[in-house]
Amino acid sequence: xxxxxxxxxxxxxxxxxxxxxxxxxxxxxxxxxxxxxxxxxxxxxxxxxxxxxxxxxxxxxxxxxxxxxxxxxxxxxxxxxxxxxxxxxxxxxxxxxxxxxxxxxxxxxxxxxxxxxxxxxxxxxxxxxxxxxxxxxxxxxxxxxxxxxxxxxxxxxx
Numbered sequence: 001x002x003x004x005x006x007x008x009x010x011x012x013x014x015x016x017x018x019x020x021x022x023x024x025x026x027x028x029x030x031x032x033x034x035x036x037x038x039x040x041x042x043x044x045x046x047x048x049x050x051x052x053x054x055x056x057x058x059x060x061x062x063x064x065x066x067x068x069x070x071x072x073x074x075x076x077x078x079x080x081x082x083x084x085x086x087x088x089x090x091x092x093x094x095x096x097x098x099x100x101x102x103x104x105x106x107x108x109x110x111x112x113x114x115x116x117x118x119x120x121x122x123x124x125x126x127x128x129x130x131x132x133x134x135x136x137x138x139x140x141x142x143x144x145x146x147x148x149x150x151x152x153x154x155x156x157x158x
Contacts, residue, residue, distance in 0.1 A: 009026060009030070011081075012026065015082045015084065017084045020129050021129055022126075024123075025126030025129070028126060032115035032116075032118065033110065034109070034112075035110070037106070037107050038102040038108070040103060040104050040106075042102045044062065046096060047065075047067055047098050047099045048096060049095060049096050051086055051089025051095060052112055054087040054110070055084060055100075055108040056083075056084045056111070057080060057085075057108055059105075060081075061102075061103045062101060063075060063077075063078060063100070064078070064098050064099070064100050065099045073099075086100075087134045087138075089113075090116055
């Protein structure tokens with residue numbers, strides 16, 4: 001069953017992606033979202049494939065994995081409701097940097113590059129806020145990665 005508009009607004013405003021958007025801008029972006037569902041075990045995106053959209057986790061749990069140069073797969077992170085992923089392909093227009101697999105039945109909101117561009121054309125203020133939110137989250141992820149790297153270099157466990 002789909003969430004009501006007020007419930008969806010409250011959920012989206014609580015995510016790092018939509019924080020700080022005024023009502024009309026949020027309404028515009030909400031109208032641009034598509035819903036996608038995945039069964040447990042399904043790959044949502046695969047490392048190396050072209051990316052044309054990003055996702056916000058509505059429900060479920062996902063694993064982010066990366067293949068090493070030797071061919072082994074390592075777990076990078078877990079995603080839960082409110083998290084988003086796939087934004088890197090929209091910013092740098094490169095192929096997917098990791099594989100994301102649903103660990104449980106999962107529902108996602110999808111925002112395509114085409115819809116994000118439509119947001120830019122319709123509401124530049126909302127577009128700027130969205131890009132700032134993406135950049136803040138990327139910075140948080142980089143800080144966490146730096147910390148994990150430093151901990152491992154220092155001989156810690158993680």
